[in-house]
Amino acid sequence: MTDKKSRLKNGMAIFKRTLHGSIVPVVLLIAWEALTRSGFINPQILPAPSQVLLKWIAYLKPLEPYDPANMSYLAWLFSGELPHDALASIIRVVGGFAIGAGLALPLGLLMGGSARFYQLMNPLVQLLRPIPPIAYIPLAILWFGLGNPPAFFLISLGAFFPVLMNTISGVRTVDEIYIRAARNLGARGATLFLRIILPAATPHILTGLRVGIGVAFIVVIVAEMIAVNNGLGFRILEAREFMWSDKIIAGMITIGLLGLAIDTGMDRINRYLLRWHRGMDQ
Amino acid sequence: MNDLSSPQLQIEGVSKVFGSEGTEVVALKDINLSITAGEFVCLLGPSGCGKSTLLNAIAGFSLPTCGRIVANGAEVAVPGPDRAMVFQEYALFPWMTVAANISFGLEIKKIPKAEIVEKVQTLLEKLQLREFSDRFPKDLSGGMRQRVAIARALALDSPILLMDEPFGALDALTRRSLQEELLRIWMEFKKTIVFVTHSIEESIYLADRIVVMTFRPGTIKQVVPIDLSRPRDVASNCFITIQKQLSQMVMEEQMRFQKDEVEHLRA
Numbered sequence: 001m002t003d004k005k006s007r008l009k010n011g012m013a014i015f016k017r018t019l020h021g022s023i024v025p026v027v028l029l030i031a032w033e034a035l036t037r038s039g040f041i042n043p044q045i046l047p048a049p050s051q052v053l054l055k056w057i058a059y060l061k062p063l064e065p066y067d068p069a070n071m072s073y074l075a076w077l078f079s080g081e082l083p084h085d086a087l088a089s090i091i092r093v094v095g096g097f098a099i100g101a102g103l104a105l106p107l108g109l110l111m112g113g114s115a116r117f118y119q120l121m122n123p124l125v126q127l128l129r130p131i132p133p134i135a136y137i138p139l140a141i142l143w144f145g146l147g148n149p150p151a152f153f154l155i156s157l158g159a160f161f162p163v164l165m166n167t168i169s170g171v172r173t174v175d176e177i178y179i180r181a182a183r184n185l186g187a188r189g190a191t192l193f194l195r196i197i198l199p200a201a202t203p204h205i206l207t208g209l210r211v212g213i214g215v216a217f218i219v220v221i222v223a224e225m226i227a228v229n230n231g232l233g234f235r236i237l238e239a240r241e242f243m244w245s246d247k248i249i250a251g252m253i254t255i256g257l258l259g260l261a262i263d264t265g266m267d268r269i270n271r272y273l274l275r276w277h278r279g280m281d282q
Numbered sequence: 283m284n285d286l287s288s289p290q291l292q293i294e295g296v297s298k299v300f301g302s303e304g305t306e307v308v309a310l311k312d313i314n315l316s317i318t319a320g321e322f323v324c325l326l327g328p329s330g331c332g333k334s335t336l337l338n339a340i341a342g343f344s345l346p347t348c349g350r351i352v353a354n355g356a357e358v359a360v361p362g363p364d365r366a367m368v369f370q371e372y373a374l375f376p377w378m379t380v381a382a383n384i385s386f387g388l389e390i391k392k393i394p395k396a397e398i399v400e401k402v403q404t405l406l407e408k409l410q411l412r413e414f415s416d417r418f419p420k421d422l423s424g425g426m427r428q429r430v431a432i433a434r435a436l437a438l439d440s441p442i443l444l445m446d447e448p449f450g451a452l453d454a455l456t457r458r459s460l461q462e463e464l465l466r467i468w469m470e471f472k473k474t475i476v477f478v479t480h481s482i483e484e485s486i487y488l489a490d491r492i493v494v495m496t497f498r499p500g501t502i503k504q505v506v507p508i509d510l511s512r513p514r515d516v517a518s519n520c521f522i523t524i525q526k527q528l529s530q531m532v533m534e535e536q537m538r539f540q541k542d543e544v545e546h547l548r549a
């Protein structure tokens with residue numbers, strides 16, 4: 001009874017919040033629609049939202065009618081241009097991120113854990129860190145040519161430094177009291193590192209991973225504009241050549257949705273892994 | 283190990299100097315103390331008199347500048363599970379559940395799994411933590427956390443228990459109930475306990491002997507044996523007489539501490 005009631009109340013609260021949060025976007029969309037329809041704004045420059053939506057659906061839809069002889073229904077459903085582009089971009093982000101974070105994490109743990117190794121590596125890291133991944137584009141093309149390799153290179157580079165820096169600081173700022181308590185309980189060496197220092201550093205490390213995947217997502221769009229001929233970044237640049245502003249915006253919206261999905265996923269993972277963390281409940 | 287003829291814990295001519303030349307702080311100076319097996323000793327003194335420094339030296343976290351400490355028949359060089367410590371800030375591992383915190387030390391000792399489970403269960407019962415075994419420390423009250431910290435230290439089966447103001451952050455009622463619980467544990471497990479506090483009442487309630495320390499340099503001002511039978515009545519005449527006597531001693535050191543602070547501010 002009370003459970004039902006409270007759930008209803010909760011539902012109402014969420015509904016109210018959603019309603020409240022959608023006021024500004026809805027007003028903006030209406031104004032935008034009105035301005036373009038009334039001819040105030042050239043639709044070539046800025047198409048109406050309704051037009052963008054139609055384009056987005058067209059971009060999403062399969063190009064050919066369904067033919068069971070050709071492919072399965074699911075494959076057909078995702079045979080449109082947008083699913084292909086999105087998938088290509090996702091594979092690049094995930095792959096590049098995996099490479100970058102996969103290298104940064106052990107290096108960061110080593111640098112954080114060993115003062116001597118830190119002194120050895122830190123000057124180089126500090127020198128390379130401020131160089132934005134975008135600045136590596138010419139070199140990336142020179143080294144790897146065009147196609148996926150330079151894209152993966154740039155994306156992993158983008159993910160590398162946030163993960164590295166946060167991992168180092170996470171390990172270095174582990175509260176001394178945990179290390180003392182663990183040593184008192186007899187922990188040394190690898191046990192101390194894996195069971196105390198590593199978990200104590202996870203909040204920092206996860207922050208690094210989250211920032212890293214965000215940067216990877218930025219870099220993938222840039223890399224696709226330059227080195228490859230599919231993916232969301234490529235598609236919106238291609239659309240510009242034909243002055244398809246509706247398609248540009250449709251692509252941008254897709255990028256936004258994808259970024260949101262990635263961030264939400266990371267947030268879920270964070271919440272699960274940090275369920276012990278004090279700042280994590282509400 | 284509980285050989286009564288030789289002390290469980292022997293502190294010989296221990297001094298500890300912090301800082302470098304010019305800014306030296308003599309935290310401990312020529313401390314000599316011998317603690318027998320099963321004794322409950324309180325270190326009492328105002329803030330900054332070196333209580334934690336001495337305890338950390340016994341625990342092996344920071345070794346004395348000169349002198350030596352012999353615990354369980356071996357000279358202290360590194361921290362180890364033969365001198366289990368309970369910290370004021372609980373120092374529970376927040377990413378481990380209550381049960382995992384307690385079993386951590388046992389896993390390191392490579393004790394068989396079944397035995398660990400059984401032992402953790404016993405300790406959870408003993409410290410009234412059974413319902414909390416799968417909780418994380420952040421979900422526990424201060425008193426509960428300190429129970430877990432005590433259980434974690436007890437799991438090690440170490441003959442010596444070191445406690446640095448373990449109940450300092452707790453409210454009066456929780457504090458009293460944990461003091462009673464500690465006394466029960468002490469009697470049941472026959473531990474040797476070195477307990478740091480700056481509460482005079484707490485030290486008289488708990489200790490066999492109270493070691494009153496001086497402020498800068500940290501030395502032993504006096505060792506006061508408490509011969510009252512347990513459970514002790516904090517309102518009894520004897521208790522209050524001892525309390526007055528100790529207050530006098532601690533107050534003198536407290537004044538020196540305050541004078542030092544004032545001079546520090548002037549400088």
Ligand SMILES: Nc1ncnc2c1ncn2[C@@H]1O[C@H](COP(=O)(O)OP(=O)(O)OP(=O)(O)O)[C@@H](O)[C@H]1O
Nearest residue numbers: 300301307309328329330331332333334335336480
């Ligand atoms: N790592 C350190 N470096 C320099 N000085 C220190 C260090 N640790 C302690 N001291 C100094 O040594 C003295 C004794 O400190 P200690 O922490 O042992 O005091 P305490 O009796 O435990 O005080 P409290 O009751 O406040 O915990 C203090 O004057 C303190 O400033």
Ligand SMILES: [Mg+2]
Nearest residue numbers: 333334335446
């Ligand atoms: Mg202290």
